[in-house]
Amino acid sequence: MTIDPETLMAYADGELDAVSAKRVEKAITAQPELAAQVAAHRALRATLADHFAPVVEAPLPDRLTALLDDRVVPFQPAPRKATVFQVRNLAAMAAALVMGLLLGQVVSLGGSATVGTRQGALVAQGDLAKTLDMQLASTQPADAATRIGLTFRDREGHVCRSFESPALSGIACRAEDIWRLKRTIDGDAREMQAYRQAGSAEIIEAAQNMMAGAPMDAEAERKARQAGW
Amino acid sequence: MAFERDLLALLPRLRRFAMSLSRDAADGDDLCQASIERALKSRDQWQAGTRLDSWMYRIMRNLWIDEVRARTRRSQTFVAEDAGLAVGNDGDRQTEMAVEIGNVGRAMEKLPDEQREVIALVLVEGFAYREAAEILDIPIGTLTSRLCRGREALIVHLGEAA
Numbered sequence: 348m349t350i351d352p353e354t355l356m357a358y359a360d361g362e363l364d365a366v367s368a369k370r371v372e373k374a375i376t377a378q379p380e381l382a383a384q385v386a387a388h389r390a391l392r393a394t395l396a397d398h399f400a401p402v403v404e405a406p407l408p409d410r411l412t413a414l415l416d417d418r419v420v421p422f423q424p425a426p427r428k429a430t431v432f433q434v435r436n437l438a439a440m441a442a443a444l445v446m447g448l449l450l451g452q453v454v455s456l457g458g459s460a461t462v463g464t465r466q467g468a469l470v471a472q473g474d475l476a477k478t479l480d481m482q483l484a485s486t487q488p489a490d491a492a493t494r495i496g497l498t499f500r501d502r503e504g505h506v507c508r509s510f511e512s513p514a515l516s517g518i519a520c521r522a523e524d525i526w527r528l529k530r531t532i533d534g535d536a537r538e539m540q541a542y543r544q545a546g547s548a549e550i551i552e553a554a555q556n557m558m559a560g561a562p563m564d565a566e567a568e569r570k571a572r573q574a575g576w
Numbered sequence: 577m578a579f580e581r582d583l584l585a586l587l588p589r590l591r592r593f594a595m596s597l598s599r600d601a602a603d604g605d606d607l608c609q610a611s612i613e614r615a616l617k618s619r620d621q622w623q624a625g626t627r628l629d630s631w632m633y634r635i636m637r638n639l640w641i642d643e644v645r646a647r648t649r650r651s652q653t654f655v656a657e658d659a660g661l662a663v664g665n666d667g668d669r670q671t672e673m674a675v676e677i678g679n680v681g682r683a684m685e686k687l688p689d690e691q692r693e694v695i696a697l698v699l700v701e702g703f704a705y706r707e708a709a710e711i712l713d714i715p716i717g718t719l720t721s722r723l724c725r726g727r728e729a730l731i732v733h734l735g736e737a738a
Contacts, residue, residue, distance in 0.1 A: 352724055352728070353720045353721065353724045356720070356723065356724050356727065357705070357720065360698070360705070362704065362705050387731050388727065388731075391699065391727060391730055391731055391734070392699045394680060394734065395680060395695070395699045395700050395730075396699075396700065398678065398680040398681070399592050399595065399596060399700050402588070402591050402592040402595050402604075403588040403589060403591070403592050404588075405588075405591075407587055407588065407591070408605055410605070410609060411587060411591075411605065411608055411609055411612065412584065412587070414609065414612045414613065414616070415580045415581075415583050415584045415587070415612065416580070416584070
């Protein structure tokens with residue numbers, strides 16, 4: 348019985364159907380040199396796999412991963428090419444921020460302290476905690492004392508919200524039923540109109556660096572509140 | 577984005593395929609980058625539910641063929657011998673990835689392109705014959721005959737037939 352080289356190769360690669368494989372096996376028992384060829388085919392596969400394995404295990408170069416990473420959006424390095432993701436994120440953020448900023452006038456906060464500490468970390472409390480708990484950017488009143496800007500998830504999956512008020516602005520993230528203050532900008536800086544833009548830009552930048560995916564739209568924000576953040 | 581995430585997961589394998597096609601770390605990553613950019617641009621053409629890896633390999637292979645043709649034109653315009661001399665001998669670029677050219681690399685270099693891509697898909701990337709034939713858009717008989725010839729050549733070069 349003769350087995351042509353291609354059939355033998357297909358046998359070595361497990362590509363034959365059961366009947367043909369049987370036929371090859373029968374031939375192999377009669378002709379030991381065929382067994383050696385099968386072994387050579389399989390050894391070659393293993394040799395090639397070993398040779399190229401380091402490529403698969405090597406760390407990926409940034410220039411390739413950067414093309415595919417829509418979560419970490421480079422913001423800081425000055426001359427940068429705007430990717431589709433950046434443009435989309437920025438547009439959404441700008442929309443949310445404009446909503447947050449333009450609604451209403453500046454009204455001072457209530458009397459109680461809005462910031463406390465818990466185990467050494469700054470946390471929101473009092474009116475600020477209440478605002479973060481309840482207020483939606485899409486429905487917040489024109490005269491809201493503190494305005495909510497963006498709501499988004501950070502890379503750990505926590506819901507974070509940016510807020511602005513005359514006294515304090517920043518970003519708070521929800522963990523263990525507490526709003527932890529991740530970034531704060533002192534109210535003094537906001538008193539001068541000229542600094543307002545700088546402050547907002549700082550918050551956008553901080554939010555963008557923290558954000559996984561795009562900021563929530565009105566619907567997602569409402570659902571997140573319903574789910575208890 | 578699921579699409580980007582899936583591509584990212586494929587990236588180590590795509591680099592490997594790019595490396596076996598181009599036989600050069602820097603060229604391989606250039607090819608990878610071009611393939612990803614093409615995929616992101618043509619993402620609408622990928623049908624969800626079909627294999628993303630096959631689709632990506634096809635994109636990469638076709639881009640490589642374009643590149644080879646462009647190089648052939650360039651080398652015909654300039655110095656025809658250049659391509660042969662440059663292969664595998666560019667010390668600077670080789671340091672970019674910890675893959676030694678070695679015997680296997682040299683044996684792969686001797687193969688005609690059409691055999692090398694078949695070897696890469698089946699023996700390195702582990703595609704079944706039918707899958708590889710679909711990626712290359714060739715009949716399965718053509719695939720097996722190229723695979724067989726390429727393999728015999730490699731076995732001879734590497735002395736594994738002895």
